[in-house]
Amino acid sequence: MNGSRADAVSRYLAWAKLHSYARFNLAVSGMVDYPLAELPVRIEDLEIGGTDSYGYKPLMEQLAAKAGVPEECVVYTLGTSMANYIALTALVRPGDEVLVERPTYDPLLTILDHIGAKVCRFERRAEKGFRLGLGELERRLTPETRLVVLCNLHNPSSALSDDATLRQTGEMAAKVGARVLVDEVYLESLFDRPWRSSFHLGPNFVVTSSLTKAYGLSGIRCGWILAQPELVQRMWQVVDFTYGSPVHPAELLAVIALDNLGRVRDRARALLETNRALLNEFLAGHPELDCEPSRFGTTVFPRLKTGLATDFVGMLRGQFETSVVPGEFFEQPQHFRIGLCGTTETLRGGLERMGAALEAFCKLTR
C-alpha cells in the first residue's frame, strides 16, 4: 500500500507560477481576464460577510440551475483546483487504485500522491489525436479500480469526448464498482455546440468545474463539484477543514457574473474564434509540427517532428521572448502546449516568433 505523501508537489504549478512568464506568453490556458468595470457591479451590492455556511443560497441555486441538477448535488468550491482536491479527498482512501489518463493535468496526480493512492494509468495516444480510447481504458480497469480520472475537454490537447464514449466509460467503470471523475473546466469553453455535463450520464459520475478558464473570471474563483447527495455531504465535510467558510464578496461577484454570463461568453467566443483562425493558419504553414487543427478549447499540443522539443522550447523563450508549456509536464517531452486564449496581439506576436524560432531551430538540427 502506498503511504500518503505530505511532501507531494506539482512541479508544473511551481513552473507555471514562477517561471512561465515571457513577453508573449502562450503558456496560459485560461481566457484573458474579463474587466471588472464591464460587469454591473456596485459597491452597495457587495458585503464582507454572509450567513450561508455551505454556499450562498442564490449562488447555489444559480450553479444548480446552470448544470440542470438539484441543489443537493452541488458543492461550491474555490476554483476547479479546490474542487479536484475536495472531490479526490472525499472519494479516495490511501492505497485505493485510481486509473488516471496520460497525459493529464499534473496537479491531479499530485493530489492522489498526497492522499497515498495507488495510481495506474491509461494512455490517450498522440497518433489518435489524444481521443479517449475505450480499449485502452478497458485493458487497464481491474476489480481493484475505485476511480477513473479524466478531463473533458482534455488538457493539454483539448480533445473532446462525446457523450456516447463517456457513457460507456461510466458503464465499464461501474462493472468493477468504480466511479468516474471528470474535470470539465474546459468544457465551459465549448461555446458553439450544445453540451451537458457528464454528471447526467450515470450515477457513478462526479464532475468538477468552474467559471475560471473559459470566461476570464479566474480571480472570482467560482468552482463547483457535482455529485450524488450522499457524496456531497462528505465533500462539504472536507470543505469544513479546507476553506472553512466561503469568501462572501467572491460569492456575490459570482452571482453578478452568472447573471451576465451571456456578455462574458460573447467576448470569450469572439476572441477564441479570431485566435483559433490565426493558430490554425500557423499550424497549416508549419509542417515541422505535428498537430490536428484546433476545433475546441483554449490549447493545442503539437509534437515537434525533429530535434528535441525541450531544446526548442528553451530557445523559444530564451531568444524569442515566447513561452509555451514544455511537454515534460505532461509526460510527453516531444510535445509542447500552446494556449490560444491570450489577447490576439499576444498570440500573433508569439506565433510570429515561434515561426522564426522553428526556422532557426531546424537549421541547427538539420
Ligand SMILES: Cc1ncc(COP(=O)(O)O)c(C=O)c1O
Ligand atoms: C484540467 C484543469 N483542471 C483544473 C485547473 C485549475 O482550474 P481553476 O483555475 O478553476 O482552479 C486547470 C488549470 O490549468 C486545469 O487545466
